[in-house]
Each structure stands twice: as C-alpha cells, then as structure tokens.
Amino acid sequence: MVFSRRETLTLKLRHSENLLSCLLHITRKYKKIVVLSTLSQSSYGRYMAQSPPARTVPARLAWFLQEMPAFIIPLLLILTTHKSTIMGKYMLLGTFCVHYFQRTFVYSLLMRGKPFPLSVMVAAGLFCSLNGFLQGHYLLHCAQFDDEWFTGYCLLLFYIGMTINIHSDFILHNLRKPKEVIYKIPTGGLFEYVSGANYLGEIVEWFGYAVATWSFPALSFALFTLCFIGPRAYYHHRFYLEKFKDYPKFRKALVPFIF
Ligand SMILES: NC(=O)c1ccc[n+]([C@@H]2O[C@H](COP(=O)([O-])OP(=O)(O)OC[C@H]3O[C@@H](n4cnc5c(N)ncnc54)[C@H](OP(=O)(O)O)[C@@H]3O)[C@@H](O)[C@H]2O)c1
Numbered sequence: 001m002v003f004s005r006r007e008t009l010t011l012k013l014r015h016s017e018n019l020l021s022c023l024l025h026i027t028r029k030y031k032k033i034v035v036l037s038t039l040s041q042s043s044y045g046r047y048m049a050q051s052p053p054a055r056t057v058p059a060r061l062a063w064f065l066q067e068m069p070a071f072i073i074p075l076l077l078i079l080t081t082h083k084s085t086i087m088g089k090y091m092l093l094g095t096f097c098v099h100y101f102q103r104t105f106v107y108s109l110l111m112r113g114k115p116f117p118l119s120v121m122v123a124a125g126l127f128c129s130l131n132g133f134l135q136g137h138y139l140l141h142c143a144q145f146d147d148e149w150f151t152g153y154c155l156l157l158f159y160i161g162m163t164i165n166i167h168s169d170f171i172l173h174n175l176r177k178p179k180e181v182i183y184k185i186p187t188g189g190l191f192e193y194v195s196g197a198n199y200l201g202e203i204v205e206w207f208g209y210a211v212a213t214w215s216f217p218a219l220s221f222a223l224f225t226l227c228f229i230g231p232r233a234y235y236h237h238r239f240y241l242e243k244f245k246d247y248p249k250f251r252k253a254l255v256p257f258i259f
Pocket of ligand 1: 044045046111112113114165169172173175176181182183184185186198199202224225228229232
C-alpha cells in the first residue's frame with residue numbers, strides 16, 4: 001500500500017501521540033512505585049535499628065532476588081525481539097544488563113550486610129521488574145535511531161561511573177571481617193573525597209546511560225537514582241560525622257569539594 005505524504009505525516013503524528021500517551025501512562029504507574037521506594041529507602045542497612053521490620057531476608061538472598069528481574073526481563077526482550085539492523089540498541093540494552101548481571105551475581109554474593117526487610121525487598125523487586133521492562137521495551141520497540149548511529153563513546157561516562165561504583169562497593173565490603181556488623185571509616189578511592197562514593201558512581205552511571213540512550217525512560221531512572229541515593233549519601237555522611245570524632249573534615253557527602 002502506498003501512502004501520500006499527508007497520510008504518512010498523519011500516521012506519524014498518530015504514532016507519536018500513542019507513544020506519548022503510552023509513556024505518560026507508564027510514568028504515572030512508575031511514579032507511584034518511585035514514591036513508595038523513596039519512602040522505604042531509609043529502612044534498610046544502618047537505619048533499620050530505629051524501626052525494626054517484622055520480617056527480614058538474608059542480605060545476599062534479598063539483593064539477588066530483587067535485582068535479578070532487571071537482568072532477566074531485558075535479556076528476554078532481546079532474545080524474543082525480531083533483530084533490528086541497529087546494533088546500537090542491543091549494545092545499549094546489553095550495557096544495562098551488564099550492570100544488573102554484576103549486581104545480581106557478583107555484588108549480592110560479596111556483601112556482608114544486615115538482613116534486609118522483606119517489604120523493602122518486594123518493593124525493590126517490583127521496581128526492578130518495571131524498570132527493566134520499561135528500559136528494554138522503549139529501546140527495542142519505541143526508540144528511533146539513525147542507521148549509522150553509534151553509541152560507543154557515549155557509554156564512556158556510564159563505564160566510568162560503573163567502575164567507581166564497583167570499586168567503592170568493594171571497599172565497603174572489605175571493611176568488615178566475616179560475621180562482623182560494625183561500621184568503620186571507609187578509605188581509599190573516591191571515599192577520600194566523599195562519604196557516598198558508591199552512590200556518586202551509580203548516579204554518574206545512570207546519567208551517562210541517559211545521555212547515551214537519549215531517552216525519557218533512562219532520564220527518569222537517572223533522576224530517580226539521584227532522588228533515592230542522593231539523600232542517602234547525605235544521611236551516611238551525617239552518620240559518620242556523629243559516630244566518628246576523627247572523621248576526615250575535608251570529606252563531603254556526595255560531590256567532591258562541593259556538597
Ligand atoms: N539505582 C538506585 O536507585 C539504587 C538504589 C539503592 C542502591 N543502589 C546501589 O546499590 C548498592 C548498595 O546500596 P546501599 O544503599 O545498600 O549501600 P550502603 O548503605 O553504602 O551499604 C553497602 C554495603 O556496605 C556495608 N557498609 C556500608 N558502609 C559501611 C561501613 N562504613 N562499614 C562497614 N560496612 C559498611 C553495608 O552494610 P549494612 O547493610 O549492614 O549497612 C552494605 O552491606 C550501591 O552500589 C548503590 O549505588 C542503587
């Protein structure tokens with residue numbers, strides 16, 4: 001069937017309207033989960049003692065279960081979607097999967113944290129499922145890129161952030177001896193500059209991803225990350241200042257030399 005230019009334009013406009021209303025619908029649902037997750041963020045880890053939850057799950061199992069959907073769902077979408085000629089889409093979604101592969105199969109196994117509240121684990125698992133679907137569906141089925149489009153250099157920021165995040169989490173994991181639950185002053189890497197070095201890495205990572213994908217869902221996720229772990233970095237910083245009299249005065253909460 002051959003369409004006139006006017007019909008093509010009308011079809012394109014209708015497609016954009018559908019896409020926009022679909023995105024708005026998803027975002028409304030997403031917002032509720034974002035609000036719920038933000039409210040529950042302070043109730044795990046060191047802040048849990050102030051309001052002990054009824055049921056907990058071992059930390060390793062909780063992180064493994066809650067993060068896994070964000071790896072599995074985009075992977076299933078890649079495997080079941082008809083191959084597009086634009087390799088950049090697969091590269092980008094593959095990058096998203098790399099982060100969650102690390103989080104599910106490496107981070108969770110290395111951690112020595114306190115048991116995790118069941119309710120927070122369920123909320124985080126729901127969030128990861130929805131976010132994994134949203135990022136994958138948008139990239140594979142909605143995003144439009146030029147044929148020559150290449151994302152390699154755009155992803156540099158993402159990988160710099162990921163390196164900072166993994167290195168900082170590694171420092172934190174090694175602060176405790178097996179079975180220890182106390183808190184110590186983290187040193188080395190970006191912890192010399194900020195108390196929330198792992199969070200700084202994660203925020204850089206997802207803003208790098210948003211730039212590379214140039215997509216609304218990725219930007220939403222980057223902003224969510226900032227709103228969720230930005231305040232957490234501030235609370236961690238305050239916790240260290242109150243707990244350790246010899247805490248380095250030069251160190252900031254999240255942004256070196258500034259905040
Ligand atoms: N994208 C997002 O929205 C998002 C949201 C949340 C988390 N994350 C990422 O998930 C990872 C973990 O987050 P989190 O909030 O659990 O990080 P966290 O509060 O810094 O804790 C990380 C691990 O290190 C331990 N730990 C932290 N500080 C310590 C210290 N001073 N001494 C000894 N042990 C210490 C914690 O033990 P305890 O559990 O016993 O405190 C926990 O096992 C981070 O990489 C973060 O960026 C991402």
